Amino acid sequence: MAISRCNKCGNITEHERELVGTSSDCVQCGTATSVYDTHFFVSKLSDMYFALRKELNELRIPSKDSASGNLEKPSEVFDIHNSDMLSSAAQHAPVIEWFKTKNITATANVDAVDTTGFFDEAAVAIGSDYELLGEVCERIRYAQQKEFNSNLIYLDKKSKEDVKALEAFIQRLYDHSLIARCISNKKEKNIRIVLQNAPSVRRFFAGDWLEWYALMIGLRICQERKVEYSCARNMTLSFPSNEKRELDVFFLINKTLPLYIECKAGDFRQELDKYVALRKRLHIDQSCFILCVADLDSEQCKGLSAMYGMTFVNTQTLGQHLLTLF
Incomplete structure (x- = not known):
């Protein structure tokens, strides 16, 4: 399909795809209007929207607790399924600082924890x-x-x-x-x-869905337990050796307890040695370095956890395990 938006009256009209790249008179006011491919038009509109929202989030002034001067705890009740409250540099700052203590540069993707979509x-x-x-x-x-x-x-x-x-x-x-x-x-x-x-x-069905699932389970438990937390998804880690790695999901609980969650909707075995080395590099306890693998059963999770010094879970046991850590 194709689409046009009149710059004079704002009327939006759908057209046949063959009209892409041509000009059409607005059906409402008659003004000549360019016709665009719908996917291209929506993509550009989305880019503008997210850029403006990111700028707004960066300009937000975090509220202060009058007694301690600390940021208000993100554990305050809000709709975790429809909020961009977490999509700010301030919310990601404690996670970035935690990795900095490990001599690792963490770069946040603030939009990756925006839950206003579906x-x-x-x-x-x-x-x-x-x-x-x-x-x-x-x-x-x-x-x-x-x-x-x-x-x-x-x-x-x-x-x-x-x-x-x-x-x-x-x-x-x-x-x-x-x-x-x-x-x-x-x-x-x-x-x-x-x-x-x-x-x-495409990314969602290719595997991002499991990252979203892990994030939302973690957020739900944080709210239920009323703990202070910072979280991140799709954060880029840069090591002194110039190696880069993308972090799937990360929570920092009460500014001290790190929860590293790697999500695998497909094969994971060829990377196990990297995860073992990364856990040791970050000095994260075995129970807090989690591999969530969709297709593993409970017995496989138990056996792999014993073999590799990490905690393996599936979609059914992730929440159960996180509850034992809070």
């Missing part, structure tokens, strides 16, 4: 029922990898309850624009999912 809700849904909904995520990921436009979710061998849950979840993905279309075929007992190819959506 990625976090979808991630929690997948992680909370991964045995069922993980199949949808995997079918989408596979189609993306093969550059297919769509893929099928087969329902013929599912129970009525599972079919109902899958249909509701897929409809929710569509409502939140994480897929472009969903076409139900009652006769063939399947649902065709037409992919949404925005880069952020």
Whole structure:
């Protein structure tokens, strides 16, 4: 599809894709208006929006506690599923300082903890029922990898309850624009999912969903336990050796307790030696250096934890383990 926005009256009109790059008279006021590819137009609009919001967050003056002069604790109640409260340099500062004490330069991606979109809700849904909904995520990921436009979710061998849950979840993905279309075929007992190819959506199904899930589980527990915390996602770590590494999810609890969470929705075994070395480099306790691997069962998690001196969890045991640390 194509789209135009009149600079005079602000009217927005959809056009056929063939009109991209041409000019069309506004249907409301008649002013000549350029026609753009919809994906290009929305991408540019999103870039402007996030740039302005980032600038606003940087300009915010953190409130002070009159007695101690410290920043107010982020454990104050707010909707963790719909807030950009955490998307600021001030919120990330304690994490950056903690890594600085390890002679590591940490660069924050402040937008990576902005939950005003729908990625976090979808991630929690997948992680909370991964045995069922993980199949949808995997079918989408596979189609993306093969550059297919769509893929099928087969329902013929599912129970009525599972079919109902899958249909509701897929409809929710569509409502939140994480897929472009969903076409139900009652006769063939399947649902065709037409992919949404925005880069952020592709990254989500390729594995970002697990990072969002880990972040949201951590935030929920922090609020429930009323602890002071700072958090980060997609932070870049730069080591003195010029090595760079992307951190998946990190929490600093009460300014002293580090929780490092590496998230793996696919193969992880070839990098185990790196994680062992990193844990020792950061001097993080085994219980606080966590590998959340979606496809491991509880027995595998227990065995790998004993072998590698780190804590392995899956989507079902992540929250249980974090509760033991607070």
